[in-house]
Amino acid sequence: MGKSYSNVSMAIIRRLPKYYEYLKQLIDKNIDRISSKELSRMIGFTPSQIRQDLNKFGGFGQQGYGYNVEVLYGEIEKILGLNQSYSIVVVGAGSLGQGIVNHIDFENCGFDLKALFDIKYKFMGKKIKGAPIFYIDELQKFISENHIDIGVICMPEEFVQDTANKLIESGVSAIWNFSPIDLDAPEGVIVENMNLNNGLLTLSYFVSNSGKDQVK
Amino acid sequence: MGKSYSNVSMAIIRRLPKYYEYLKQLIDKNIDRISSKELSRMIGFTPSQIRQDLNKFGGFGQQGYGYNVEVLYGEIEKILGLNQSYSIVVVGAGSLGQGIVNHIDFENCGFDLKALFDIKYKFMGKKIKGAPIFYIDELQKFISENHIDIGVICMPEEFVQDTANKLIESGVSAIWNFSPIDLDAPEGVIVENMNLNNGLLTLSYFVSNSGKDQVK
Numbered sequence: 073m074g075k076s077y078s079n080v081s082m083a084i085i086r087r088l089p090k091y092y093e094y095l096k097q098l099i100d101k102n103i104d105r106i107s108s109k110e111l112s113r114m115i116g117f118t119p120s121q122i123r124q125d126l127n128k129f130g131g132f133g134q135q136g137y138g139y140n141v142e143v144l145y146g147e148i149e150k151i152l153g154l155n156q157s158y159s160i161v162v163v164g165a166g167s168l169g170q171g172i173v174n175h176i177d178f179e180n181c182g183f184d185l186k187a188l189f190d191i192k193y194k195f196m197g198k199k200i201k202g203a204p205i206f207y208i209d210e211l212q213k214f215i216s217e218n219h220i221d222i223g224v225i226c227m228p229e230e231f232v233q234d235t236a237n238k239l240i241e242s243g244v245s246a247i248w249n250f251s252p253i254d255l256d257a258p259e260g261v262i263v264e265n266m267n268l269n270n271g272l273l274t275l276s277y278f279v280s281n282s283g284k285d286q287v288k
Numbered sequence: 289m290g291k292s293y294s295n296v297s298m299a300i301i302r303r304l305p306k307y308y309e310y311l312k313q314l315i316d317k318n319i320d321r322i323s324s325k326e327l328s329r330m331i332g333f334t335p336s337q338i339r340q341d342l343n344k345f346g347g348f349g350q351q352g353y354g355y356n357v358e359v360l361y362g363e364i365e366k367i368l369g370l371n372q373s374y375s376i377v378v379v380g381a382g383s384l385g386q387g388i389v390n391h392i393d394f395e396n397c398g399f400d401l402k403a404l405f406d407i408k409y410k411f412m413g414k415k416i417k418g419a420p421i422f423y424i425d426e427l428q429k430f431i432s433e434n435h436i437d438i439g440v441i442c443m444p445e446e447f448v449q450d451t452a453n454k455l456i457e458s459g460v461s462a463i464w465n466f467s468p469i470d471l472d473a474p475e476g477v478i479v480e481n482m483n484l485n486n487g488l489l490t491l492s493y494f495v496s497n498s499g500k501d502q503v504k
Contacts, residue, residue: 183492276399
């Protein structure tokens with residue numbers, strides 16, 4: 073991908089997977105064009121927000137025609153970087169690591185799960201979704217030798233920063249962090265936090281404030 | 289909690305757990321007051337954003353003094369509804385459901401995990417973190433009889449909407465949805481989506497655009 077996108081907010085980026093998902097559904101139904109209004113009814117964003125969002129990336133719509141579904145899907149695929157393949161390792165093969173690996177469709181999202189790592193000997197020699205589990209001491213060597221792009225962290229809090237440091241030193245570009253710890257990472261290394269505890273606290277806010285003022 | 293908060297954006301609500309987490313750390317270190325500037329250095333939000341955020345909820349700071357840590361923590365706890373207790377069930381006791389239950393500190397967040405439900409007989413009679421696993425057919429009766437507030441959905445896509453309907457009909461106020469399906473829910477029922485696939489796609493965007501324009 074040669075383009076670069078300036079002036080793109082986090083909010084837009086987080087909406088892109090939603091566009092991608094719904095366009096895929098349209099393709100599966102053999103629908104070849106759609107207006108921002110129809111798209112709005114499906115996704116729930118307003119038509120003007122949809123037009124604004126997609127304009128940021130060059131605007132793929134034509135007035136009176138709408139969007140060509142396949143073209144738009146292909147462009148969003150490129151914007152999301154899904155026309156490339158990324159290699160990934162998961163550190164922590166315990167309950168959460170296994171749950172995530174089993175649940176997420178890495179392959180269909182263009183991610184190549186290469187291995188899992190854990191401290192527990194009982195996991196060694198086992199495989200999850202075809203990926204082998206290795207002992208944690210082999211992490212750095214494996215990453216350097218296999219040009220791993222992304223490390224997923226699913227381990228107890230006390231090991232998280234140390235594991236992140238090892239991932240970064242060995243050359244990953246990004247960390248997907250499922251721990252509640254805020255990681256220190258040098259500029260240029262991407263950290264995407266999936267703090268599940270915070271998700272629960274947000275839910276608590278909504279439940280406790282439901283029936284009061286609507287939150288927009 | 290008697291107060292209600294208007295004009296509060298989703299962005300602020302999603303920052304509240306972060307404030308809560310860092311204030312807890314300060315309390316653990318016996319620090320009793322803090323300026324927005326110091327808080328900014330810890331959390332990474334700007335001092336003016338911090339002042340604006342906290343002003344939305346009534347403003348707990350005093351010029352020249354800063355914030356009383358314990359008071360602020362207590363207020364955010366109330367805002368998040370953590371001074372109440374919520375009962376919760378998890379539907380899906382497979383790999384992801386077990387991972388989440390083992391990983392999340394329900395108890396310390398004020399959540400009372402009452403039971404898990406699954407379709408597989410092999411799980412029946414087992415417990416996870418002290419909570420029993422029941423057969424899925426008992427879900428609705430259990431929710432009605434035990435006044436369950438929140439249902440967590442951790443199951444294969446094809447059962448998600450049907451499960452959500454059952455949870456809603458039986459009276460839960462909120463659903464924490466770990467599936468990639470967008471749920472239909474009537475007004476008044478809160479749905480908090482944790483779409484892990486979308487997290488992965490966002491990560492793909494960042495990795496593919498790293499080294500290009502910085503995203504703010």
